[in-house]
């Protein structure tokens with residue numbers, strides 16, 4: 001059972017002695033890190049960041065583009081930028097700036113706030129690109145970045161932005177930023193995030209507007225600042241043909257604009273979109289190309305167009321975010337309860353049993369390898385009948401309880417008896433015998449793309465990987481929302497272990513959560529971003545670089561613009577005035593409430609591990 005790590009794992013993990021380990025230097029087990037950090041008092045869900053997995057992705061992208069450039073003797077240069085919208089958390093951004101130094105890896109900003117971040121943290125000589133809609137303030141900010149010495153390109157989304165740039169350039173005496181034009185392509189992307197491209201796209205200049213733009217730039221003596229065209233056909237582009245189509249279009253636009261007089265135009269920016277493999281299952285792959293195929297196609301096509309149109313080969317910029325960020329973060333969440341944990345033999349109530357329940361007892365005591373499937377079906381049938389009898393008033397609550405306990409016991413036994421049977425047969429019954437795992441995390445906070453787009457994220461336990469997992473699992477988070485569930489899906493079956501949580505801990509890892517999930521996460525039920533930990537792998541073990549506690553309940557209240565003093569005063573007054581509380585215990589209770597306000601809202605008692 002390897003939960004598809006050979007499909008989605010990117011060669012980042014190995015399984016050894018039943019534990020999931022990082023395939024890096026000392027190859028530490030994730031479960032050891034979890035125990036280590038929990039021993040320091042951090043319970044609840046944890047977000048692990050592994051900087052070596054950021055570096056690996058940056059290296060990949062540069063290596064493969066370099067390879068392609070050498071192979072095709074391409075004369076343009078390659079340069080990558082990290083789009084801040086994918087993950088703006090400080091522990092990620094600071095790492096990526098540091099790790100990207102050797103490549104002069106730049107930052108892409110899509111809003112005023114992101115531009116300010118880029119200006120504060122970018123490596124001094126690394127490029128900045130600015131996309132998205134811009135008002136005059138944002139354009140001025142771009143000029144300030146340029147005056148600070150940054151190599152910054154403002155990409156124009158519409159002619160009005162260009163007019164603002166012209167106006168600003170007349171008012172400011174410092175340097176003018178480079179100007180990029182976002183082109184509106186008729187080719188569109190594919191998949192869940194395809195809306196960024198296409199002729200009806202939200203972004204970019206039409207051919208007519210491009211011609212006007214060049215004219216405007218010339219008339220205002222800014223044509224020498226026009227250096228880049230940009231496009232972005234969507235995120236997680238699952239196949240190559242749309243990329244090639246967009247490149248042909250953009251390559252020809254580049255050449256035509258040069259002929260129109262854009263003498264300093266020298267770069268094509270392909271935006272993001274490089275896909276990663278999220279699937280755990282051979283039959284539902286999300287991506288059907290490799291990085292090497294992508295880089296070869298890009299370089300080859302641009303070379304071909306430049307040759308045909310007799311223009312210099314453009315520098316290639318990319319703004320891949322998902323590809324760079326997704327792998328580095330793993331969400332680790334403790335399992336709190338197995339639904340069937342309730343149902344053990346001690347819960348059976350001794351009484352005169354109706355015949356159908358007596359039959360359930362018989363099924364339970366005589367079930368074996370050969371009849372398991374049949375008995376399982378019988379017991380589920382019996383349960384249906386018994387529940388109907390209850391609704392009609394023929395059996396009582398104790399009978400109903402015995403029914404539930406017995407059927408769950410039979411399921412448990414059958415699943416164990418059947419575990420070596422043919423997988424398909426097992427699968428056929430799994431939907432009706434699934435086990436619910438209550439997990440200490442919020443899907444809304446930590447896997448928003450599952451909630452919003454049904455995006456699959458690989459999930460697996462961190463240990464027991466040498467034991468056969470027998471329970472078909474559905475995963476329930478701790479929000480009070482029925483959407484907070486990852487249901488069992490026979491097409492993407494997840495099998496987990498039948499653990500006795502009163503004896504053992506059991507942790508699930510959710511992988512590839514480093515792109516978009518953190519910042520899109522919602523405070524539904526006021527659960528916040530989990531405690532995050534940056535971990536560096538060393539030759540002898542690993543080093544915990546920093547631990548950032550999850551936001552406290554009072555911090556969230558403040559985010560929502562509550563007056564925290566008012567909340568505290570209200571609580572204090574109500575406790576002090578309560579006639580139901582003994583005066584001697586009031587100060588203790590006040591303290592208790594105060595501690596809860598200072599803590600995060602995830603479950604954390606002994607019994608809620």
Ligand SMILES: *Cc1c(COP(=O)(O)O)cnc(C)c1O
Pocket residue numbers: 083085086108131232234235236271272273274319320321322323515
């Ligand atoms: C979102 C976005 C990106 C990043 O896309 P990924 O699919 O994460 O690589 C890059 N450039 C622009 C302009 C974007 O809007």
